[in-house]
Amino acid sequence: MTPFRRPLQFVLLISVFGLASAQPIDRKALVERHNPRLNAIDPWAPLSVGNGQFCFTADVTGLQTFPEHYAGKGIALETQARWSWHENPNPKGYKLSDANRDYTAHGKTVGYPTLMDTPAGMWLRENPHTMPLGQLGLQRPNGQPLAMADIRDIDQKLDLWTGTLTSRYTIDGQPVSVTTAVSPRQDTLAVRISSPLLAGGKLAVGLALPRGYQMVKMNPGLDWSQPESHRSEVKSQSSRSLVLEHVRDAARYSAVLDTAAPVTISRPAPHTFRIVPAAGQTLEFTLSYSPLPDAKAADTPAAVITQSAQHWRSFWQSGAAIDFSGSTDPRAKELERRVVLSQYLTAIQAGGDVPPQESGLTMSTWYGKHHTEMMWWHGAHYALWNRPQYLENMLRWFQKTLPVARQVAASRGLKGARWPKMVGPDGRESPGGNPMIVWNQPHIIHLAELLYRDAPDRKTLEKYSELVFATADAMASMLHWDAEGKRYVLGPPLWIAQEIYDQSTSMNPAYELSYWATGLQIAQQWRARLGLPQDADWENTRLNLSALPQKDGKYVALESTPDTWDNIASRHDHPSFLMAFGQLPGAGVDRAVMKRTLEAVLAGWDWDTKIWGWDYPMVAMTAARLDMPQQAVDVLLKSDGPGNSYTAAGHNPNQSLPVYLPGNGSLLAAVAMMAGGWDGAPSRPTPGFPQDGRWTVRAEGFKPMP
16 A cells, blocks of 8 residues: 555645735645646657556557657656566576675775676666556557547646546547546556547557566667567456456566446457447446456446545645745746646655656666665655655665665675665665665665654654664764774765766765764664664764865865866766755755855856756755755756756656656755755745745745755
8 A cells, every 4th residue: 555545634834925824825726727738749748647656658649549659759658557577587596696796995805796797787687677567549440550640639638636637639520538547546547538439430449468678778668579478368358347467477467447338348469459339439447457366346437537536636735835826037937837747746656665766657767676875856855745654655665675785784794784776676786886876875864854853753763763773883884994094984985976986996975974974863863762872883983984075165076086176077967065965954064165165066067968857956955055045946947957857747857767756856855945944944934945026935834854
């Protein structure tokens, strides 16, 4: 059960530039003015309906009628569930240590699985991988595909308030209306199609079950090859239902089609089914998926559509909200649109039993695996927007995976739990540079602290203390004593958040050092709250950490290669040192030095080479903490570089990723901080926004950042 499917508590707080009696935000009007509406085929703007664990992405027909065009020109049309995984056979029994390479540092030699181009490394990277569900589209009754030119007079709208997609158009001069919604309770798609073409026998629905994905890392196409290598078994069939089981190797799922009126179901190919109504101008059905072989029939299509509307009304009436409608800054409307759509997109794609991949449930990237260093961007905003149950669901996966993290720590001579990066549902790490990344490690402590701030009681402490303490144990043991400098150092080897430096020599990155200090301090606070004494090891390492590296009065990426401001080649990728006083509250940070550093980034960073969607909000958070609200807004909406555009559907395309959820999540985190404030923020409402008269910001329900 995902948090998306639970009742959400309505919480209302008001902050409108000091007006204590301000009227509550009209949330329905706020949401509905940003309903995506399309009048033409736009492959960069397919629209999705989902429930956090299951998602269906449609083209302008309301179904998945033109998958080749969308996948080839923009964003793919897929149906995904976060429980649906496949693993290729492993006859040679590859295990993670088979991809190890030895690294020697600080008098120790440790094997890390960084060999990704060997047979073992490739199998371990590629497996397990997500397995797509069926593709559902309109076609002619004889199986001939529709042409895009057949679709005219397009009027498609996603009603965010009800989670309902309505698609109207004409085919052959006849009107077609398709309503699409997903159940909040189970992985069920409801479809209602109305058209005279149905009565005339000129329109049908096709369901095709792919073998899986083509085996490539980024944006793989669906695999329709080797039909004999998988099975689509008909378990039962009648004039109103079709029960299928799809099997490939050890992976299987069931698909149950239920119709509201009699239909004719044919099977033109082993994995293809065609549905034609027996009579009338309407075809209504539900299509339910489940990992269980005995999946039950769903509610009626009408009931699912009603449940969707009830759920989404509850969602939008819960948690925080922000309204920029009174602003005269011309960018305010676009910011509000991005914020509304980002809430919807993260809710339908990031509530599953396994934390989301970077492309959510829209399409597959990195074989469907999630990157634990992205968990802060995926999850922190839920706590700040007063919807903590989504973040709780993510941390349940970490609780489940704690034994794996303890094994990783032990294999590297560490205490506690060392969190792997690039993982599937089993928690097993993938070879490559992934094992060297360390900024994923303190996230668990910081995210648990956000949940404690939401519910500051012993129940929260007891629920997450094992995660917090095991994570802190590993953090302390990952540091090395530098006898000459009388200090603890971090690395080598490590791969810092700005991923351009040599992993075998990198030492003392500014952001990671600050995060170590913050994480260990929070862990000590948790011990104190539980009535436990301080951990001496944590305190010794925290108090004797190396200083954040700087040069010429500005922070640099890392101590071992302090060339950030001397070499333009070192000023692309993430300016991660800013996170020490943006995402984090600034342990070890000199405010004046950080201000000079931010000004240098804004003036001289390479914004054109490799900047990702979360960089812009991250920099804005640093500007906000430095009481530079105009710069915060400017960088948040910066338009002269890659990675900060948002499609009509609200997606944040980035580099080689047409869909990049960390961009949406970081935007929500930054806006929450700018609206709700942070510990020690200026004592004015919405302290991260300019007070120049051009921004009228009404905010309610936000939690302040630490």
